[in-house]
Structure formats: structure tokens, C-alpha cells
Amino acid sequence: MLLIGGVAAAVVAGRESQDTSTATKTVRGVIGSEKAEFFADPEVVKALAARGFTVKSETSGSWAMEELPLKGYDFAFPSSKAPADELVRKYKVQGGPLRPFYSPLVVVAHRGAARVLADNGLATLDGPSRGTLRMKPYLAAAGDGRTWQQLKGAAAHAELSGTVFITSTDPESSSSGALYLAAASYVADGGRVATDKAAVTRTAPLLKKLISVQGAQQTSSDAPFRDFISGVGNPLVLVYESQVASLLLQKQDVGDLVVLYPDTTVNSDHTLVPLTANGRALGELLSTDATLRALAVRHGFRPQGDAAGFTAATAGGAAYLNQTLSGVRQAPVPTTEVLHDMALRARS
Incomplete structure (x- = not known):
């Protein structure tokens, strides 16, 4: 099965920032489509590059990831725990997955x-x-x-x-x-x-x-x-x-x-399944780095353990959101x- 809808924008943005980037690790992953704009965001690309990462991502339905040939990929990032658990079992992931944010x-x-x-x-x-x-x-x-x-x-x-x-x-x-x-x-x-x-x-x-x-x-x-x-x-x-x-x-x-x-x-826990050491390092960065967590909120996600941060950031949308x-x-x-x-x- 082929991956659905590769997100070229993330790769292009990464190339454009190479002149000032300190990126040393290129990590490749498959993600749920709702996270495509996050990884393609030039500010996210810049923040990741400053921390030594260039991310190349392609999109797929979360359950469909289980059927994809993920050899050569560093991580999979489905939209909830259940498909992530299947991937953990299939690839015998040690240390478990990471859940940077939810929605x-x-x-x-x-x-x-x-x-x-x-x-x-x-x-x-x-x-x-x-x-x-x-x-x-x-x-x-x-x-x-x-x-x-x-x-x-x-x-x-x-x-x-x-x-x-x-x-x-x-x-x-x-x-x-x-x-x-x-x-x-x-x-x-x-x-x-x-x-x-x-x-x-x-x-x-x-x-x-x-x-x-x-x-x-x-x-x-x-x-x-x-x-x-x-x-x-x-x-x-x-x-x-x-x-x-x-x-x-x-x-x-x-x-x-x-x-x-x-x-x-x-609640859909967006769950990163690390398939390599670099994939795990990316997951830990998304879970702990203050800049990346703030950027996740800008894309509408709720970072784990920071309800107050989400509420403050989305104050302008309170008429629509049950914060x-x-x-x-x-x-x-x-x-x-x-x-x-x-x-x-x-x-x-």
C-alpha cells in the first residue's frame, strides 16, 4: 500500500531554512493528516532545525498505518492510542509510545x-x-x-x-x-x-x-x-x-x-510511535520543548499537562470552544x- 498524500511543504520549508539551520538529523515519519499543517509550519520547521531535526512527513489514515511498509521510517504518529498500540506490538517498540498532545x-x-x-x-x-x-x-x-x-x-x-x-x-x-x-x-x-x-x-x-x-x-x-x-x-x-x-x-x-x-x-491522544532512536528523540522533544508545545497550541492541539496554556492561548476563540x-x-x-x-x- 502506498502512503497517502505526502506533505511536500514540510520538506521544502526545511530546505529553505538550511542556510541558518543547525539540523543534523533527518527523520522520516508517517502522520495523521490533521497534523500535516503543524509539521509544514515554517515556525515549526525552524524550531525543529534549531534543535537538530529536519522532519519529512507523509500522511495516512491512522488505522491504515498498520498495513504500511514502515521499514526506513523513524516514527509513526497516528491520532489515537489504539492504532499506536498496534504499531508498538508489530514493531516491538521498547519504552512505549509518547503522547505530546491531544484533542x-x-x-x-x-x-x-x-x-x-x-x-x-x-x-x-x-x-x-x-x-x-x-x-x-x-x-x-x-x-x-x-x-x-x-x-x-x-x-x-x-x-x-x-x-x-x-x-x-x-x-x-x-x-x-x-x-x-x-x-x-x-x-x-x-x-x-x-x-x-x-x-x-x-x-x-x-x-x-x-x-x-x-x-x-x-x-x-x-x-x-x-x-x-x-x-x-x-x-x-x-x-x-x-x-x-x-x-x-x-x-x-x-x-x-x-x-x-x-x-x-x-479525547484523541495523538500518539507518536518511535521506530528508531531518532524517532524517540523527536517524540521527547515534542513532549517537553516549550516552543514546540506553544506551536502545537497554535495549531489547536492541547499539550498534555498544560490545560491553562491552552485556555490562555485560545481566549479569543472562547465563543466557539469549550476550553x-x-x-x-x-x-x-x-x-x-x-x-x-x-x-x-x-x-x-
């Missing part, structure tokens, strides 16, 4: 869609640009195949038609899609984390509905989010909070975007084996 999964909605969801008890709004998705009522509506036309107030919005659903990524190849199923399964099964095939079977019909209604799915969260911002595609899309926060920090126009935090969600994640419950994530089974059953 909760959120749903972005256009303002009209968010208002209709709130008026029908599927969401609550804290203001014009932020709210909470009520997972239990939403999953009940999804299980019933509810349409927008059946929701009061939807008739005033011509763009709201057909079945109500959240666009997510392919759970067999992408971390965010798989974690969406994990959170939905947890809520649908009465707050129990799936631990075996019997548990997967109990929620499989619902999970299949969540996936089948979407038709073709993307293998990474980048394209659906870009489509949403461009005003095309489904009015509800599952993304990483970091993708929204990054746009806000760059002061880009986000239109009528509303961020809905599921009341039960999963303290108040009222948000974290769903436990099933084992990798169970998560794979869940995704397979949902896609069958």
Missing part, C-alpha cells in the same frame, strides 16, 4: 442545523457558536432514521433535507471514525464499554446505521472538514477540536460554524481487537 472529537454544524437540533432536544446551545450534542437523544433519532423534515423548524432551512446524520471518517482506516463508534457504543449500551463480541453485537445494528447512511467515507478528517468550511457537504461533521481551534487562532473566517461538544466523547471541557464525559475506549470488530461490523 477531543467534536461535531461542527452550520448555525441553522444547530438551532434545529436544539429546538428538537438533540442539542443545547450556550451561545450562537457553541453548544452540546446530546448523544442519547441524537442516537435515538439516528436509530429511528429521523429526517430533517421531521424536525420542527427545519422547513425554514432549504439545505436541511434527508436523514439526519453526522459525517465521519471510515472507521476501518481512520482513528476519528473508530472513536466515534466507541463513544456511540458506550452511550447506546447504557454507559458500558464494549469488552467482547456480545457487547459489539448489542450495538452493531445502530452503529451500522450511523455508517451506512453516509455512503462513501473519507479516510482522514481533513477533507470532510475542508468541505464543511467551503460550504459543501453534510451540515454535521465529526472533526477534531484542533482543526477548529487552528482556524480560529489563525483568525480565518469560519462563517456560521457552531461547535457542538458531544456530552459523551473521546475546560465542562459537561463533557469521556467514554472509555475498547481494546484494539474489540474496536476493529466494531468497525468491521458497522461497515459490513
Whole structure:
């Protein structure tokens, strides 16, 4: 299998800074697409070069990394712990992976869609640009195949038609899609984390509905989010909070975007799996270096152990972001084996 969408910008930026760079180690890695802009950022390239690193990165869906030929690579950087654990086992990584930063999964909605969801008890709004998705009522509506036309107030919005659903990524190849199923399964099964095939079977019909209604799915969260911002595609899309926060920090126009935090969600721990000593050194640098941690925040990520730093840096986006994640419950994530089974059953 070929790597998907090589990020040439990171390599070019590294070359442009060679005249002042002290980089002595070139490390090669495969990353989730949501981190592509971070590694391509000239400021990140400059900071890494000052610490002796040039990073060449290519993108792939997190689960798809397990099938890639990673010989000659220094690190893999999926978007969550489960695919990282698989890579640790496959490559017999000593010392474990590193988790420099994380990001909760959120749903972005256009303002009209968010208002209709709130008026029908599927969401609550804290203001014009932020709210909470009520997972239990939403999953009940999804299980019933509810349409927008059946929701009061939807008739005033011509763009709201057909079945109500959240666009997510392919759970067999992408971390965010798989974690969406994990959170939905947890809520649908009465707050129990799936631990075996019997548990997967109990929620499989619902999970299949969540996936089948979407038709073709993307293998990474980048394209659906870009489509949403461009005003095309489904009015509800599952993304990483970091993708929204990054746009806000760059002061880009986000239109009528509303961020809905599921009341039960999963934090996605972006987990670096070192395949060589240089890969581990990079992971440690991303985890501890103050400049790189600040740059990670600029790209919307939450550095581990620095909630206050994220809150301060994103103060200008507080109308959109639930900075303290108040009222948000974290769903436990099933084992990798169970998560794979869940995704397979949902896609069958």
C-alpha cells in the first residue's frame, strides 16, 4: 500500500531554512493528516532545525498505518492510542509510545442545523457558536432514521433535507471514525464499554446505521472538514477540536460554524510511535520543548499537562470552544481487537 498524500511543504520549508539551520538529523515519519499543517509550519520547521531535526512527513489514515511498509521510517504518529498500540506490538517498540498532545472529537454544524437540533432536544446551545450534542437523544433519532423534515423548524432551512446524520471518517482506516463508534457504543449500551463480541453485537445494528447512511467515507478528517468550511457537504461533521481551534487562532473566517461538544466523547491522544532512536528523540522533544508545545497550541492541539496554556492561548476563540471541557464525559475506549470488530461490523 502506498502512503497517502505526502506533505511536500514540510520538506521544502526545511530546505529553505538550511542556510541558518543547525539540523543534523533527518527523520522520516508517517502522520495523521490533521497534523500535516503543524509539521509544514515554517515556525515549526525552524524550531525543529534549531534543535537538530529536519522532519519529512507523509500522511495516512491512522488505522491504515498498520498495513504500511514502515521499514526506513523513524516514527509513526497516528491520532489515537489504539492504532499506536498496534504499531508498538508489530514493531516491538521498547519504552512505549509518547503522547505530546491531544484533542477531543467534536461535531461542527452550520448555525441553522444547530438551532434545529436544539429546538428538537438533540442539542443545547450556550451561545450562537457553541453548544452540546446530546448523544442519547441524537442516537435515538439516528436509530429511528429521523429526517430533517421531521424536525420542527427545519422547513425554514432549504439545505436541511434527508436523514439526519453526522459525517465521519471510515472507521476501518481512520482513528476519528473508530472513536466515534466507541463513544456511540458506550452511550447506546447504557454507559458500558464494549469488552467482547456480545457487547459489539448489542450495538452493531445502530452503529451500522450511523455508517451506512453516509455512503462513501473519507479516510482522514481533513477533507470532510475542508468541505464543511467551503460550504459543501453534510451540515454535521465529526472533526477534531484542533482543526477548529487552528482556524480560529489563525483568525480565518469560519462563517456560521457552531461547535457542538458531544456530552459523551473521546479525547484523541495523538500518539507518536518511535521506530528508531531518532524517532524517540523527536517524540521527547515534542513532549517537553516549550516552543514546540506553544506551536502545537497554535495549531489547536492541547499539550498534555498544560490545560491553562491552552485556555490562555485560545481566549479569543472562547465563543466557539469549550476550553475546560465542562459537561463533557469521556467514554472509555475498547481494546484494539474489540474496536476493529466494531468497525468491521458497522461497515459490513
